[in-house]
Structure formats: structure tokens, C-alpha cells
Amino acid sequence: MLSKNAxxxxxxxxxGLLLDIEGKDRFRPLAYHRGARAIKSLGEDVVEVARRNELTKIPxxxxxxxxxxxxxxxTGQVPKLDELRTRVPIKVMELMAIRGVGPRTVKLMYDKLGITDLESLERAASDGSLSQLPGLGDRSVKxxxxxxxxxxxxLERTLLADALIEAEKIVSALRALPSVRQIEVAGSARRRRETVGDLDILVNASDTETIMGTFVGLESVAEVLARGTTKSSVRLTSNLQIDLRVIPAESFGAGLQYFTGSVDHNVKLRSIAQKMGLKLNEYGLFRGEEKVEGREERAIYESFGMTWVPPELREDRGEIEAAxxxxxxxxxxxxAVxxxxxxxxxxxxGRNTIEEMIDAAQEREYEYFCISDHTKSLTIxxxxxxxxLEARINEIDRLNESGRWKMRILKGAEVDILQDGELDISDDLLSRLDIVTASIHSRMNDSKRVMTERVCHALENKFVHILGHPxxxxxxxxPPFEIDLSAVFEVARKNNVIMELNAHPQRLDLNAGNLRSAVRAGLRIAVNxxxxxVAELDNMTFGIYQARRGWLTKDDIINTHTLKKLLRLIKK
Ligand SMILES: [Zn+2]
Ligand SMILES: [Zn+2]
Known part of the structure; x- marks a missing residue:
């Protein structure tokens, strides 16, 4: 989450990777890979550690x-990396970002076909030369x-979680300036889309010269794309583009509405304005030359005789009619969680002990908390x-009896759905758990029919409560694996199985559309x-954003209920 660390x-x-590919030394690359892992899992800002001169204290x-x-x-410079890149001119991070492509494949593709980047790889994949390489059949080329x-x-889009971290840094730097009166993040980030193309920030301030100067001078800026008095654009070192617009107070609400989008939502809203003899644009809502509204976003919606629409819903999926x-x-x-x-x-x-996780849950004032570690077939x-698992069950019983925590610790497991739809833990033991989550972690390339049957079979097991990251x-x-969700929902409803909305910023699974279908199919959702x-417990926020995008209310979500009601609702 700390971007300098990343x-x-x-x-x-x-x-490490370029040394691997160069292949002169087998051990030197390992030191770099180990170092990379150490920095990635470092609990504090690497810049701080360097400032204290304590980098070598990191194992x-x-x-x-x-x-x-x-x-x-x-200095922002890495001479060693520059040298290596000249000797081995491969865009290795780009290529390795492709799932299933490791250092060995990159080396093979480079040695045999001279592949150095996405373009040359795409060419070799299309002209048939790639599938001739040992170990690379038509299936892997596809x-x-x-x-x-x-x-x-x-390369073009950024995860919402990462974009919001950047946004927060910029907003707090600008908010500190005395002339700033209002500042808001607009665009798809405000709508909490799962990924964000670029970030739109709107500011209402008197001293625009200082605002723009501060903005383009921020430490995270890699390139200034444009600098003006009402709009500037920069590209950050993380590659995210940010547009900053200065908007006067009397138009701020209209600007916020306009730049939040979506395009489809705004098109429909403008046509409603037209039918009422009004005109809506980024400066305000007008009747002829006269400005009717502009200052407050809410007032604009109310002028149309509708309620204000939460940004997460503004996708023209029926929200305007509902408003x-x-x-x-x-x-x-x-x-409500x-x-x-x-x-x-x-x-x-996981990285933390069970006690550390429970302590962290207590800090979040949870009423219950389920520990659900992986089971045996997930050997990695x-x-x-x-x-x-049996020892774990007994341990949780003891922890509950200890009275150390106010909340109830629920006994759980994330069991694997095997190739044939059976689970990797016996029913006997599953029956002793409070919450069983069943998940697919293997054979994700199964055909739609096979995958659907696998999952449906698992949901028929009478001890399964939740389908994990569906x-x-x-x-x-x-990409999502192929699966017939409507068939899955049907079986889940018959067997009282809850669908998970996995809140990890990289998963957000189910997506918004599927969440709505699940609820329409009569299912409940668990936002997990x-x-x-410990730090990842905060990802609950992203789950709630996604739940809102899926039109979910408190009642649709199982983990907003009291422990007593939760246990009653999940009963088979
Ligand atoms: Zn898990
Ligand atoms: Zn999982």
C-alpha cells in the first residue's frame, strides 16, 4: 500500500529477473528477489527507514x-539496472505480468525468437512461431x-485502491493551502469503479497560481502534461494520470456532477433537462440565460424532481428512474458491518497469528469474526x-472460553472444491465448523459446463455456507473463469448458500451486475x-463500495446481522 515500497x-x-535471464550467476539473482520480497512486506515506509540509515537492519x-x-x-537513478537493460534489452516486467509467463519462458522466447516486449510477443503469437517453442502449445499461446x-x-488502468491512495495524498497536500475552499475527487474514482483510467480532482480556490504550482510540483509527479490556470494534468511515477480543474463556487456542484459521470448517466440527465426546457452542463443548470442551480450537486438532482443519486449508482442502470x-x-x-x-x-x-488477527478485529469493534484458513489440497x-484443522477447532474453543475478547470467534475454513466437486475435508469435521466457505483454487480453465457442475455439486454439500470469490x-x-452463474444461484438458493463479495481490491468478486442478479435470485451476500x-482487514471498505455499486442494502448482507440472527439465517 506504500507506493515507494512498491x-x-x-x-x-x-x-533479479534480468540477472536470471542473463544466466551468468545462479545465486546473485536470489539476493535481489529476496530483497524485493523484504521491501514488499515491509510494514513501514522504506524512505523513512533509509532516512534513519537502517536499511541493512531489514532481513x-x-x-x-x-x-x-x-x-x-x-536520485531516482539505478545505474546497475540501466547497464543490465542495455545488455538484456527485454521489457521483463511487462512480459512477466502475463499470467503463466515466467523468467524461463521469457529467456526462451528471447533466445529463440528475439521477443523483447508485448508487441514482438503478440506478433510471434499470431504468426505461429511462438507455438513452435518447446512447452508452448496452441492452448498456452491463446x-x-x-x-x-x-x-x-x-498499463492504462489502476486498481481503485491504488488510485484512492494517490488521490488522498494529492487532496491532502492541496487542502493544506490556505486559499482552497472545496476539493473533491470526481470521475470513476468517485463512482468507486473497480479500476480507474485517470483521476479527476476538482478544486474551488482563489489563488489558482499557487494551487497549480503545488500540484505540478508534487513529489509523485513524473511528467507535467499540461499546465494552465483552470486545468493542469500530470502523470505520476505510478503511471496514473491526474487532471486538476479549478471551478468557481457558483458552479462547483454542476462541475462535480458533470465530471463524476458516467457518460451514460449524464446523457440521460441532460435529456431530462431538455424536456423540462432546461440546459445542464458543467457550469450549471440553466433556463435560457438564467442560472437556476450550480452551487450544490444535490439541488441539481432535486430540480428534476428526483432524489440525489449516490455516485456508485450513476451508470444508467435504472437509477434515474428509481430516483x-x-x-x-x-x-x-x-x-452496518x-x-x-x-x-x-x-x-x-496469512502473515499474522490468530491472536493478532482477533485483536485487530476487536479494534474494529466487530461482534463476530471468522478464522477460515486454507485446507490441505492448497499445498502452496x-x-x-x-x-x-481439528487442533484449530479446539484452539478456537479455548480462545472463546478465555474471555479475552468480547466478540465471538467463529470456527471456519476455506475448503477447496476439488476436480469432481467434492470438498477436500470430510463432512465429519466440516460439521464441527461454524462457517464453511468453499472456493475454487484449481483447474480454472475447466469448460463452462464442467465448472458449473463442479461448483453446483459443492454447494449441495450440506455443510457449505458460503461460496468464496465465485x-x-x-x-x-x-479473467473470471467460465461459469453459468444463474445455474449456480439456483442451486445456492435451494441449499441456502450465501454468495461472497470478496472485498480484496484485486478481486471484488462478485462484480456489481452479478451482485444484483444474486439478490434478485433470492440470495444473501457476505462481504468478506x-x-x-491485519492491514488487509481494512479492505472491508472496498467491499462496501462494491456492494453499493451492486445496489445492496443492509438486509441483503449477512454480516450486518447480529450473531444470533446470522447463525439462524445460515442454518440449513
Ligand atoms: Zn481466502
Ligand atoms: Zn480463496
Whole structure:
């Protein structure tokens, strides 16, 4: 979440990969990979650590790496990386971002076909030369082509969570200026879209010269694309583009409405204005020459005889009609959440101990909290076998009895749905858990029919309560697997299974449209963080954003209910 840490980790990672590909030394690259991991999982800002001269105190960072990091923080330069890039001219981070492409494949493609970037890879994939390489059949070439598409999107789009971090930094820097009266993030970030193309910030201020000077001079700015008195644009080191607009107070509400979008929502709103003999634009709502509204966004909506529309709904999916009829849903708010039903500890692949996770849940004033580590078939995540799961169940019983925490700790597991739709833990043991989440973590390339049957079969197991991350997608990385969700919803309804809205910023699975369909199909939703560390418990916020985009109310969501009601509702 700390963007400088991510940058530094990426520099070390790239050096390691290029050394790997060069292949002169087997051990030197490992030091860089280890260093990259150390920085990525560092709990504080690497710039602070460097300032205290304590980089070498981080396990995995030796003197050599510390020097590279310090130099990069101070000058933005990495001479070693520049040299390597001349010797091995491969855009390795770009290529490795494609799922299923590792250092060995990159090296093979470079040695045999001279592939150095997405363009040359795409050419080789299309002209048939790529599929001739050992280990790369037609199937993997097809996947690589899909992967190229996703990576290209990734270069153009940013995860909402990352965009909001950048936005927050810029907004707080500008808000500190004395002449700033109002400042708001607009655009798709305000609508809480899952990914953001560029960021729009609107400001109402008197001293525009200072505002623009501060904006283009921010530390995270890589390039100034335009600088004017009412609009400036920059590109950040993270590649995100930011547009800053100065808007006078009397038009601020209209500007906010206009620049929040979406395009479809605004087109419909403008046509409503027209029918009423009015004109709506970024400066205000006008009757002839006379400005009727402009200062307040809410007042603009009210002028049309409708209620204000929450930004998350502004996609022209029926929200305008609902606002006219006064039937907009009473959207879920973060304070309604009473617990988290899907979290991991160091028992499987989480970073924190069970006590640390529960302490953190207590800080968030949860009423209940479910620990749901992976089970045995997920070996890469150190999944629990029956023996460890049984020990875990007993441990949670003891923790509940200890009276150390006010909340109820729920016994859970995230069990794997196997190839045949069976689960990897016996019913006997599942029956002792409070909450069983079943998830797909393997064979994601199964055909739609096979995947649908697999999942439906799993949901018929009478101990399954929740279907975890139902489509398996990773935003900007991996498309959803093919599955007939309406069939899944039907089986889930018959068996009283809850659909998960996985709140991890890279998953946000189910998506907004599917959430609405699930609720229409009579299902309940669990908004879960799937946290693998204490910090990730905060991802609940992104789940709530997504829930709002899916028109969900408090009642649609299972973990807004009291413990007693929750346990009653999940009963089979
Ligand atoms: Zn999972
Ligand atoms: Zn999980």
C-alpha cells in the first residue's frame, strides 16, 4: 500500500529477473528477489527507514542492496539496472505480468525468437512461431494472447485502491493551502469503479497560481502534461494520470456532477433537462440565460424532481428512474458491518497469528469474526489437513472460553472444491465448523459446463455456507473463469448458500451486475475481506463500495446481522 515500497521492490525484482535471464550467476539473482520480497512486506515506509540509515537492519537487505535503494530514493537513478537493460534489452516486467509467463519462458522466447516486449510477443503469437517453442502449445499461446490484452489494460488502468491512495495524498497536500475552499475527487474514482483510467480532482480556490504550482510540483509527479490556470494534468511515477480543474463556487456542484459521470448517466440527465426546457452542463443548470442551480450537486438532482443519486449508482442502470419514483435503495454503509467471515492466519498463508488477527478485529469493534484458513489440497498455501484443522477447532474453543475478547470467534475454513466437486475435508469435521466457505483454487480453465457442475455439486454439500470469490477473477491479471452463474444461484438458493463479495481490491468478486442478479435470485451476500494480514482487514471498505455499486442494502448482507440472527439465517 506504500507506493515507494512498491517502486523499490519492483526495481530489485527487475534486476533479479534480468540477472536470471542473463544466466551468468545462479545465486546473485536470489539476493535481489529476496530483497524485493523484504521491501514488499515491509510494514513501514522504506524512505523513512533509509532516512534513519537502517536499511541493512531489514532481513534480506545487505550493504549492496541498501546502497542501490538509497541511491534510487535520493536520485531516482539505478545505474546497475540501466547497464543490465542495455545488455538484456527485454521489457521483463511487462512480459512477466502475463499470467503463466515466467523468467524461463521469457529467456526462451528471447533466445529463440528475439521477443523483447508485448508487441514482438503478440506478433510471434499470431504468426505461429511462438507455438513452435518447446512447452508452448496452441492452448498456452491463446492464454498468452489473452494475457497481453489484460496487461495492456493494466498499463492504462489502476486498481481503485491504488488510485484512492494517490488521490488522498494529492487532496491532502492541496487542502493544506490556505486559499482552497472545496476539493473533491470526481470521475470513476468517485463512482468507486473497480479500476480507474485517470483521476479527476476538482478544486474551488482563489489563488489558482499557487494551487497549480503545488500540484505540478508534487513529489509523485513524473511528467507535467499540461499546465494552465483552470486545468493542469500530470502523470505520476505510478503511471496514473491526474487532471486538476479549478471551478468557481457558483458552479462547483454542476462541475462535480458533470465530471463524476458516467457518460451514460449524464446523457440521460441532460435529456431530462431538455424536456423540462432546461440546459445542464458543467457550469450549471440553466433556463435560457438564467442560472437556476450550480452551487450544490444535490439541488441539481432535486430540480428534476428526483432524489440525489449516490455516485456508485450513476451508470444508467435504472437509477434515474428509481430516483424519479423515490425508490432508490437504502445503500449499505460501512458502519452496518458487524463482522468478517473470511480471514486467514499464519496457520496457512496469512502473515499474522490468530491472536493478532482477533485483536485487530476487536479494534474494529466487530461482534463476530471468522478464522477460515486454507485446507490441505492448497499445498502452496500450506493448507491444513484434518489433524491441524481439528487442533484449530479446539484452539478456537479455548480462545472463546478465555474471555479475552468480547466478540465471538467463529470456527471456519476455506475448503477447496476439488476436480469432481467434492470438498477436500470430510463432512465429519466440516460439521464441527461454524462457517464453511468453499472456493475454487484449481483447474480454472475447466469448460463452462464442467465448472458449473463442479461448483453446483459443492454447494449441495450440506455443510457449505458460503461460496468464496465465485468467479475467481483477479482484476487486470486474470479473467473470471467460465461459469453459468444463474445455474449456480439456483442451486445456492435451494441449499441456502450465501454468495461472497470478496472485498480484496484485486478481486471484488462478485462484480456489481452479478451482485444484483444474486439478490434478485433470492440470495444473501457476505462481504468478506479474505484478509491475509491485519492491514488487509481494512479492505472491508472496498467491499462496501462494491456492494453499493451492486445496489445492496443492509438486509441483503449477512454480516450486518447480529450473531444470533446470522447463525439462524445460515442454518440449513
Ligand atoms: Zn480463496
Ligand atoms: Zn481466502
Amino acid at each position: 517502486e523499490v521492490a519492483q526495481v530489485l525484482e527487475e534486476i 534480506g537487505i545487505g550493504k549492496g542492496l541498501a546502497k542501490i535503494i538509497t541511491n534510487y530514493i535520493e 492464454q498468452i494472447l489473452q494475457g497481453i490484452e489484460l496487461v495492456r489494460q493494466g 424519479q419514483d423515490g425508490t432508490l435503495p437504502d445503500l449499505i454503509t460501512p458502519d 458487524r463482522g468478517d467471515l473470511h480471514t486467514h492466519t499464519d496457520q496457512s498463508d 498455501a500450506n493448507g491444513m489437513d484434518e489433524e491441524r 468467479t475467481g477473477r483477479l482484476l487486470l491479471k486474470r 475481506t479474505d484478509a491475509h494480514s
